[in-house]
Amino acid sequence: MDAQTEKELRELIDNPPKGSAVAAAKAYGVDLYSVLENLKLTVAERFQRAEQERLFVEHLRAGGQKAGL
Numbered sequence: 001m002d003a004q005t006e007k008e009l010r011e012l013i014d015n016p017p018k019g020s021a022v023a024a025a026k027a028y029g030v031d032l033y034s035v036l037e038n039l040k041l042t043v044a045e046r047f048q049r050a051e052q053e054r055l056f057v058e059h060l061r062a063g064g065q066k067a068g069l
Helices: 003-014 021-028 032-039 043-066
Strands: none
Touching: 003 021, 003 032, 021 032
16 A cells, blocks of 8 residues: 555544445444555455454453453
8 A cells, every 4th residue: 555545544543424324334433444454455464463362361361261250
């Protein structure tokens, strides 16, 4: 994603047109900046991040089971 496209997307997130899907998502509480950051990653980087998050959750669950939670 080039700098101009990112700038335009940030402007759209900050000032979405009324009635647009972006406005609805923002009102619903979707973290559109997080979506934008993910779009800047390659598919391989997104899979790698998802795997790291999965391992983190697995680690947390294992700790909860040891604590009897």
